[in-house]
Structure formats: C-alpha cells, structure tokens
Amino acid sequence: AQKVTQAQTEISVVEKEDVTLDCVYETRDTTYYLFWYKQPPSGELVFLIRRNSFDEQNEISGRYSWNFQKSTSSFNFTITASQVVDSAVYFCALSESYNNNDMRFGAGTRLTVKP
Amino acid sequence: DGGITQSPKYLFRKEGQNVTLSCEQNLNHDAMYWYRQDPGQGLRLIYYSQIVNDFQKGDIAEGYSVSREKKESFPLTVTSAQKNPTAFYLCASSIDTTSGNTIYFGEGSWLTVV
Numbered sequence: 001a002q003k004v005t006q007a008q009t010e011i012s013v014v015e016k017e018d019v020t021l022d023c024v025y026e027t028r029d030t031t032y033y034l035f036w037y038k039q040p041p042s043g044e045l046v047f048l049i050r051r052n053s054f055d056e057q058n059e060i061s062g063r064y065s066w067n068f069q070k071s072t073s074s075f076n077f078t079i080t081a082s083q084v085v086d087s088a089v090y091f092c093a094l095s096e097s098y099n100n101n102d103m104r105f106g107a108g109t110r111l112t113v114k115p
Numbered sequence: 116d117g118g119i120t121q122s123p124k125y126l127f128r129k130e131g132q133n134v135t136l137s138c139e140q141n142l143n144h145d146a147m148y149w150y151r152q153d154p155g156q157g158l159r160l161i162y163y164s165q166i167v168n169d170f171q172k173g174d175i176a177e178g179y180s181v182s183r184e185k186k187e188s189f190p191l192t193v194t195s196a197q198k199n200p201t202a203f204y205l206c207a208s209s210i211d212t213t214s215g216n217t218i219y220f221g222e223g224s225w226l227t228v229v
Binding site for chain 2 (some may be wrong): 052
C-alpha cells in the first residue's frame with residue numbers, strides 16, 4: 001500500500017533562515033505522482049507542485065525548491081530565506097498510476113517563521 | 116473568478132442532527148471529492164464523484180452521504196450516524212480522476228458538534 005511520511009511535525013525558524021521539509025513515500029508502482037500543498041491559517045490547501053516519477057529533475061520556483069530522489073524515495077521541499085508569510089502547514093501527497101481517488105497525504109508539517 | 120466555494124465556513128450541530136455542507140465549483144471539472152482533516156493528521160477521503168449522478172465511497176464513508184445532481188455541485192451530508200463528526204471538511208475537484216491530475220481545494224468548513 002502506498003504511504004507518505006512527513007516525520008517533522010512542527011518546525012520553527014527565524015525569518016531569512018532556510019528550511020527543508022522532508023517527505024518520504026512508499027509505493028510499488030513505477031508510475032506515480034508527488035505533490036506538495038500549502039495550508040495557510042485560512043484553511044484552503046494551495047497547490048505548489050506536481051512531479052511525476054519519471055522526472056527526477058529538481059525544480060526551483062523563486063524561493064521554493066524541490067529535491068526528488070527516487071533512490072531514497074524522498075521528495076523534499078526547501079524554502080530559502082523564509083518569510084513570515086511562509087508560516088503554514090505543508091502537505092506532501094502521492095498518487096499512483098491508476099486514479100486520483102487513492103491519493104495519499106502525509107500528516108503535514110507545521111512551519112512557523114518568526115520575525 | 117474560478118474556484119471552489121464551500122459553505123458555511125463554520126457550523127455547529129447538535130448531537131442527533133444531520134447537517135449538509137455545500138460545495139460548488141466553476142472550474143468545469145468532472146471529478147469532485149470530500150476529505151476530512153483531523154488535527155495532526157493528513158486528509159482522508161470520504162467520497163468522490165467522477166461524473167454527474169455517480170459517486171463512490173472513500174476510506175471513511177460511514178456516517179456520510181453525498182449527491183451529484185449537477186456537475187458544479189457536490190454537497191456532503193453528515194448524518195447522526197457519524198460518531199465523531201467534529202472536524203475540518205475540505206471539498207476538492209480535478210479535471211477527472213486520472214492519476215496525476217492536480218486536485219484543487221476549497222477553503223474548507225469547520226463542523227463542531229455541541
């Protein structure tokens with residue numbers, strides 16, 4: 001069965017620090033998709049990135065970057081020069097090859113960025 | 116603006132009552148979903164619908180019911196049979212249920228049993 005583990009329950013950093021959120025997944029499929037979502041205090045989950053299992057190229061979007069390593073089954077998320085507005089709960093999710101109704105979410109990591 | 120609208124944002128229910136959470140989307144998506152979120156846990160799927168007049172149970176469907184009479188709407192009813200209904204409920208949609216299609220979420224509804 002597929003599984004997503006976000007071992008860091010809570011992280012607290014001071015503004016401008018870099019921070020990495022870990023995500024480890026388990027799947028028997030060779031084709032799968034990984035996602036990161038941000039949940040600010042308002043509650044809505046905001047889509048950040050999608051990555052398919054055949055694309056291991058790391059991605060950078062502004063202060064955000066993602067490191068996908070199939071060898072360690074990890075899809076980690078780094079925020080560079082963190083800001084107070086980055087404070088939120090971040091979820092990693094996995095969808096296997098057949099359909100989205102079996103998408104599995106990690107328990108989330110609560111990030112607090114202090115001024 | 117395109118998006119997913121959930122209402123109400125906050126809802127209080129007395130024990131033994133049924134309540135219905137509304138979800139409307141104008142993204143022209145075929146697939147819609149309901150998730151439940153409890154503190155410190157990830158999202159768990161309650162029900163999903165791939166197309167109008169069709170819906171399927173997710174992992175924790177007991178005590179819940181849904182309908183999909185229109186493409187835009189997917190209301191969730193929390194029945195009195197749900198033993199622990201206090202939670203945050205998220206409605207979502209995607210183009211279809213094919214794996215890899217991004218799922219987009221509404222702002223959620225807080226349900227509290229009093």
